[in-house]
Amino acid sequence: MINIGLMGLGTVGSGVYEIINNRRRFFEDEIGEKIKIKKVLVKNKNKNRNIDIDDKLLTLNPKDILDDPEVDIVIDVLSEKEIAYDYLKYALENKKHVVTANKAVVSSKMEELLYLSKENNKAFLFEASVGGGIPIINSLKQGIKADDIFQIQGILNGTTNYILTKMYEKGICFKDALKDAQDKGYAEADPTDDIKGYDTGRKLAILSTIAYNQPVDSKFINCRGIDEISIEDINEFRKLKLVPKLIGSSQRSDNHIYASVEPLLVKDESFFSNVKDAFNIISLRGYNTGELRFYGQGAGKNPTANSVVLDVLDIVKGTYTNGKVYENRKISGDKYLTFDGEYYLRLSSKDGKDNNYLLNILNMYNSKHKVINDKESLIVILPWTSENLINKMINEIKLNVEDIRYFYSGIYG
Template sequence: MNKQKIKIGMLGFGTVGGGTYRMLASNGKIIEDSTGVELEISRILVRDKSRKRDVDAPAELFTEDPDDILKNPDIDVVVEVMGGLQPATDYIAEAIRSKKHVVTANKAVIAKDGPGLTDLAVQNKVILRYEASVGGGIPILNALSTSLQANEFTEVTGIVNGTTNYILSQMTDNDMSYEDALKDAQARGFAEADPTADVEGYDAVNKLSILISTAFGVRVAPEDIPREGITNITKEDIGFATQFGYKIKLLAQARRYRSTLECHVQPAMVPMGHPLATVNNEFNAVFAKGNAVDDVMLYGKGAGAMPTASAVVGDLFEIARAYATGTTEQSIPTAVNDNTSLTFDGEGQNMYYVNLIAEDMPGVLGTIATTFGNYGIGIDTFLQRSRGRKTGRHVPLIYILHEVTRDRLNEALEEIVKFTFVKEVKSIISVACLD
């Protein structure tokens, strides 16, 4: 086997970039022994060359000029781990036009511009890989697009954000408030100083958009996916969920019903007997249902330097394998085309948990049940927690409702809160339908 060398230019040297550098230093020999191809990091783009870093690398590798990588004829592969939409998107496109293969961990770029960049890679006969954009070290995209590609998928559901899963796990297992669990996550490095992208569901929406394209062949833009974060989840909600036999998780879910595709990112009550309920702390998991494989779940650490670096280096391994076999042009991605047999239909129907605060007085329960019925909403389970026998005291009325659209549920609740005996709708949480 003739030995070859692939020269890599890395855009960014933060957590993932540093992890990728360390992993190639320690495990690169495995790739070389397997493929006969040596991977060498030749240049690294950073904002400030003089800054001290946690990972030591030779000073001569660093540059502050992107052209030292993007216009360098000696660079064969560009690894983008800088994050953010811009300038990352432009850098990736320029690298592709310069006939360089690209590996990226950037879920925001792939969710927004993945189809266009894939088309561009096809036109320029280069490889574009982005396994690390979803699930960190979990090889979910590769599994869906290779080993499981013969399946027609009816569902893909994931816990794809480690920050929110850590917070909800601490609230459930250690009786923490949301605020205390967030502070703990930040202290441990699982949450950013500004956690908005994670706790409000934006990160999960980007990842779900990529999963939908991979599993269903349908392009659903992140901004079109119904989204709700975890900031309104309370210890009381966690307690009621436990009473009913559920755990609350932030789920990214896409489901196929005949010719329609429904999807959303939202907190959901997951039955304790379901495998996703056992996924705790910073771990991620993706559960898929195919018409041949039936149920399959992939589980692992979804974030962090080394898990994400594992996915990046795995993509580099595939490029090295293509070089070794002379199949780089045959390994270019297939452009993602819309599946014309599927129509995107928004959030769809779900069961819901509703926590109403109302006066403890005769006739209240009947009036509320009748109002739900007038909107075609059935009650699956009901629980009233008494706070004493005095008439006029407010108590929580807890409902698990049959499947209904969120719009229809909101219409019913708008009428219910007009009753003078109803103080507020305190919580609305989806109850996951995971057949």
């Protein structure tokens, strides 16, 4: 009998509970072992839940799980990352296997928790922390055994992908698309982490750490988000047959790791543009396998719960692979890899500086741009350049035009 302590009974937690209960017989037949959820940590016992669960299983006290010697596996699907970290640490020290879906904890504390799991000879698994139902963590752990992975690219955040899809398909503005995402439960009340690219950065850090066999800290990943994209931009993108996507990418070369999160414009027939709504895609490139792509639902109750349960089954069967514990090397601050190539750039001034004025300034820094619209804002395509140069240019423009507004995006094609 394997006893599980489930911490959290929100969306994903309910899914985990249901899958484990519905497939109980199958697991017994498959594994020859009973799996039972012994206790469930909740914040409120009397909350109305859409789930058939015995009240006696519920507890408000984490110690009922963490200090119960009969609990073999602790599953963390809590929403609070700080609390989760303390619990997971405690659980591992208390010789319990840990499975978590919490990408914030994994991306910031992976090394410490892996170290603890190794010390205590227990599993610390987090398939559900990246890519929802996509088995990407396991595929990566497997993949790197025989291959050298040197590049990761992906649409890793369902919320922003949903927002961008709605903006592009319905021609609505960012605020309306965000509101829609919030109404549908795809975006949180405070969407900062998603729309600024930080969530993508954390997931990219987790994948890169495993892929490149060295710790990549999300704090040092350059993130640009999608909240500055305007309807004007969307209209131009459509004319250019380009689709905006928020893409995280990292690369290893010459023993350096480069990583960034940025909006990129992809051709409307590219594989990235086929990834719509809350779906995710992850592309890996290795020396042996070439490119591999994994696509699926990046979030949601059942896909994420399914990944949690797969980790549990790997523990029960003893077929899990813990991540490696690395030395404390970090990606260095200047090791960004932002897009080099053609760029789309929109500039506008609110205080009456007209497009000619902006164009003149632009001419001083980059003379080969092509104006594609100057009816409202000034919209240009810049020839082969880098984010660094564009940033520099915009900073200098700011010296002349105080209220400058802008958005730029590499054209990935």
